[in-house]
Amino acid sequence: MHAVVCIKQVPETTDVRFDPETNTMVREGVSSIINPFDEYAIEEALLTRERFGGKVTVLTMGPPQAAEALRTALAMGADQAVLVTDKAFAGSDTLATSYTLSMAIRKLGPLDLIFCGRQAMDGDTGQVGPGVAHRLGIPQLTYVCKVKKIDWESRRIEVERLLENGVQVVESPLPALLTVVKDINQPRLPSLLRMKRAKQAEIPTWGAIDIGASPSRIGLEGSPTQVIRTFSPPKRTGGQKLTGEPEEVVKELVDKLFASKVI
Amino acid sequence: MPLLEVIKEKCKGCGLCVKACPFGAIEIVNKLAVVKESCTGCGACLDSCKFHALYLREVEKQPKVDVSEYQGVWVFIEHEGPQIAHVSLELLGKGRELADKLSTYLSAMLLGDEISPLVEQLFRFGPDRVHCIEDPILKHYRTGPYVTAASLLVRKYRPELVLAGATTTGRDFASALATELETGLTADCTELDIDPERGLLVQTRPAFGGNIMATILCPHRRPQMATVRPKVMQMPKPVDTKGGEVIRETFDLNEDQILTKIINFIPSTETVNLADAQIIVSGGRGLGAADNFRLIEDLADVLGAAVGASRAAVDAGWISYPHQVGQTGRTVRPRVYFACGISGAIQHQAGMKTSEVIVAINKDPDAPIFDIATYGIVGDLFEIVPLLTQQFKRRLRK
Ligand SMILES: Cc1cc2nc3c(=O)[nH]c(=O)nc-3n(C[C@H](O)[C@H](O)[C@H](O)COP(=O)(O)OP(=O)(O)OC[C@H]3O[C@@H](n4cnc5c(N)ncnc54)[C@H](O)[C@@H]3O)c2cc1C
Ligand SMILES: Cc1cc2nc3c(=O)[nH]c(=O)nc-3n(C[C@H](O)[C@H](O)[C@H](O)COP(=O)(O)OP(=O)(O)OC[C@H]3O[C@@H](n4cnc5c(N)ncnc54)[C@H](O)[C@@H]3O)c2cc1C
Ligand code: SF4
Ligand code: SF4
Numbered sequence: 243m244h245a246v247v248c249i250k251q252v253p254e255t256t257d258v259r260f261d262p263e264t265n266t267m268v269r270e271g272v273s274s275i276i277n278p279f280d281e282y283a284i285e286e287a288l289l290t291r292e293r294f295g296g297k298v299t300v301l302t303m304g305p306p307q308a309a310e311a312l313r314t315a316l317a318m319g320a321d322q323a324v325l326v327t328d329k330a331f332a333g334s335d336t337l338a339t340s341y342t343l344s345m346a347i348r349k350l351g352p353l354d355l356i357f358c359g360r361q362a363m364d365g366d367t368g369q370v371g372p373g374v375a376h377r378l379g380i381p382q383l384t385y386v387c388k389v390k391k392i393d394w395e396s397r398r399i400e401v402e403r404l405l406e407n408g409v410q411v412v413e414s415p416l417p418a419l420l421t422v423v424k425d426i427n428q429p430r431l432p433s434l435l436r437m438k439r440a441k442q443a444e445i446p447t448w449g450a451i452d453i454g455a456s457p458s459r460i461g462l463e464g465s466p467t468q469v470i471r472t473f474s475p476p477k478r479t480g481g482q483k484l485t486g487e488p489e490e491v492v493k494e495l496v497d498k499l500f501a502s503k504v505i
Numbered sequence: 506m507p508l509l510e511v512i513k514e515k516c517k518g519c520g521l522c523v524k525a526c527p528f529g530a531i532e533i534v535n536k537l538a539v540v541k542e543s544c545t546g547c548g549a550c551l552d553s554c555k556f557h558a559l560y561l562r563e564v565e566k567q568p569k570v571d572v573s574e575y576q577g578v579w580v581f582i583e584h585e586g587p588q589i590a591h592v593s594l595e596l597l598g599k600g601r602e603l604a605d606k607l608s609t610y611l612s613a614m615l616l617g618d619e620i621s622p623l624v625e626q627l628f629r630f631g632p633d634r635v636h637c638i639e640d641p642i643l644k645h646y647r648t649g650p651y652v653t654a655a656s657l658l659v660r661k662y663r664p665e666l667v668l669a670g671a672t673t674t675g676r677d678f679a680s681a682l683a684t685e686l687e688t689g690l691t692a693d694c695t696e697l698d699i700d701p702e703r704g705l706l707v708q709t710r711p712a713f714g715g716n717i718m719a720t721i722l723c724p725h726r727r728p729q730m731a732t733v734r735p736k737v738m739q740m741p742k743p744v745d746t747k748g749g750e751v752i753r754e755t756f757d758l759n760e761d762q763i764l765t766k767i768i769n770f771i772p773s774t775e776t777v778n779l780a781d782a783q784i785i786v787s788g789g790r791g792l793g794a795a796d797n798f799r800l801i802e803d804l805a806d807v808l809g810a811a812v813g814a815s816r817a818a819v820d821a822g823w824i825s826y827p828h829q830v831g832q833t834g835r836t837v838r839p840r841v842y843f844a845c846g847i848s849g850a851i852q853h854q855a856g857m858k859t860s861e862v863i864v865a866i867n868k869d870p871d872a873p874i875f876d877i878a879t880y881g882i883v884g885d886l887f888e889i890v891p892l893l894t895q896q897f898k899r900r901l902r903k
Contacts, residue, residue, distance in 0.1 A: 253527035253713075274528075305543050333508050333546040336692075340684060364527070364547070364713050367692035372648075372680035381764045382648055384677045400768065405673045406780075408772040414765040462508065462546075462562075466689030469548040469561065471720040475711065475851075481879040483870075491882050492892040495864065496900060498880060504840040504862050505784065505808065505897075 243296030244353040245287040249280040251311035252364045276311045279359030281429035282422045287357050288319045297321040316440035317432030328449040333462035340373025345453040356419040375419035387425040508546030511538045515558035525553035575665040575727040578604040582615045592670030597630040598741030606699040616654045618644040629743040634750040652681045664728050671732035689723030690730040715855040736838035779835045787813030791846015795823035804894045815847045831856035845886045849874025
């Protein structure tokens with residue numbers, strides 16, 4: 243069994259605060275982490291390997307420092323890692339990202355499963371996984387909350403997908419791409435011992451030429467969408483604070499709600 | 506070369522941009538901002554510079570398609586049997602406005618089996634046309650056949666915009682369709698408008714967990730595609746049907762060409778319908794214990810409201826995930842939203858701040874929830890909430 247996990251390095255947004263005075267996003271120190279959803283993807287690949295044997299490859303497209311994310315994944319137990327990096331990839335939107343990843347995956351050779359996170363914490367689109375699957379011409383199984391069975395004889399997989407109003411059970415042939423949600427498992431922590439080894443690990447880096455990417459389909463050139471402006475979210479201004487004795491305040495509130503006909 | 510450019514003449518070396526960059530990609534060297542290779546071109550810093558010294562380099566792209574050949578605004582209709590998803594109707598409302606600005610037509614793209622009753626319903630929500638493919642294979646949504654069918658329609662009729670709901674189905678569909686058509690897709694838009702000069706779709710969406718908003722264009726490829734979360738756009742009022750043009754196409758796929766099979770669907774037993782609730786009463790960490798959700802439920806009962814929660818309450822195991830409101834939970838837009846013992850973190854706000862009226866009950870006068878609340882009560886929820894329940898009981902019984 244060969245499983246490939248696509249992971250993305252993201253800034254740790256929990257320590258990003260919005261500073262209303264300067265109208266900026268303030269960061270205390272810069273730390274990057276593996277996109278939290280991708281940890282579930284790594285875990286599911288590792289669980290699958292533990293059940294059926296084989297190997298797990300982690301793959302990321304990003305700047306050179308994204309190698310750190312790969313090392314963390316190795317410390318969790320992945321067998322090998324590949325960093326896809328090239329200045330030419332800068333400015334990729336999801337169309338260019340999924341193209342680039344799919345070219346790298348082709349170079350990895352035969353595989354059975356691709357795991358992605360449900361969405362990345364920064365770009366937040368959830369579009370890359372389906373994009374990769376479509377480019378590779380394999381089924382996309384999105385929002386997977388459980389892998390029910392894998393039958394290697396018939397090479398089919400059965401999964402549960404978590405939808406808004408329930409759980410859908412679907413079956414598809416392998417190879418398939420799964421995007422996973424948090425309910426699927428509980429990711430393990432990187433082990434210290436492996437962490438040491440991961441620090442030393444050779445991580446191959448592949449550029450645009452190595453993966454045979456066409457220059458017009460990567461980076462800014464290959465990205466139909468353009469971010470033209472960013473701004474802080476419009477603030478809804480606070481209204482009235484009602485003060486006084488609890489009984490009176492509550493009565494005043496109820497009066498106001500009836501008066502505005504919302505209740 | 507980094508994507509972010511600094512106009513040296515304008516830069517004062519103030520360092521605001523350094524703080525704004527989530528990737529640590531800007532340094533101040535000799536009183537000048539210098540962009541490092543690690544810049545991802547995300548644009549999060551642009552607005553931080555008060556001196557307009559920052560801009561993102563644009564690559565002059567050759568148009569990939571003749572954009573003038575594309576016309577019409579299309580909305581992907583999500584449905585399960587005869588039930589049309591509300592978000593699709595909301596998008597028809599928005600689509601009408603966009604189509605009028607572009608002086609073009611509005612169409613509903615309808616894929617499914619036995620769709621005639623749906624067509625009639627749809628016309629009540631304003632489209633001029635319905636483009637459809639009816640086939641037993643399309644009975645339930647599945648990525649493969651739906652994308653094949655949709656790309657057939659889009660390639661033939663060339664709409665300039667295609668909108669879909671940012672639901673599990675809508676995202677699954679739109680991501681694959683945009684890839685098939687090699688065009689741009691903007692996720693989770695909260696605003697859509699038309700640029701009056703260039704006639705482009707101006708798409709605004711939150712990113713970085715709601716900390717920044719980004720405005721995105723897709724200038725050179727068609728169709729321009731966007732997904733929009735449920736409840737972000739207003740539901741249009743249905744009108745007496747004037748009917749419209751129904752354009753039917755067929756496709757030939759048979760079942761054994763389709764890779765995925767739906768085996769079963771298990772509806773969730775929880776009957777939390779936050780998305781459609783007119784009134785929502787939500788509880789947060791301030792409740793202190795699972796048992797205390799009873800207070801929230803009591804108030805909700807009197808008002809016929811749904812029960813919501815902050816992530817802190819869900820993570821504590823006091824209430825199940827389907828109740829969670831916010832960035833990683835549901836987006837809601839009720840007439841009234843009661844936030845009880847919820848601080849109002851930006852991720853919570855992301856899911857409820859478009860509510861018509863927000864009532865906040867919190868003992869901390871500085872809680873951020875008060876910044877967006879229509880009415881705020883500073884006080885102990887254990888005192889206020891039961892009083893509210895009592896008052897409403899009295900007033901509603903009449
Ligand atoms: C403010 C802002 C708004 C943006 N809005 C859009 C937009 O609306 N449309 C658009 O097309 N692009 C948009 N982008 C660009 C987009 O963020 C990038 O293309 C990014 O490389 C991937 O998208 P994502 O972060 O949304 O990932 P998602 O699609 O949310 O990621 C899903 C999964 O795909 C995998 N994955 C994603 N990226 C990588 C990677 N680099 N390497 C390996 N695996 C990966 C991971 O498994 C991840 O969990 C935006 C960027 C910014 C900064
Ligand atoms: C990536 C990401 C995604 C997230 N997604 C979501 C999301 O979808 N939804 C969400 O809600 N959060 C989300 N969060 C978490 C969010 O940042 C907050 O941690 C969370 O919303 C806090 O919940 P809370 O307001 O209940 O708790 P707290 O922030 O602890 O607030 C409790 C409040 O209760 C008040 N209080 C205490 N006792 C009383 C009393 N007796 N009477 C009245 N008031 C009282 C306190 O003053 C305080 O303001 C997300 C975070 C991250 C990083
Ligand atoms: S915020 Fe503007 S002026 Fe200040 S250092 Fe950055 S680029 Fe220069
Ligand atoms: S564009 Fe993004 S990565 Fe580049 S400097 Fe600005 S904030 Fe940092």
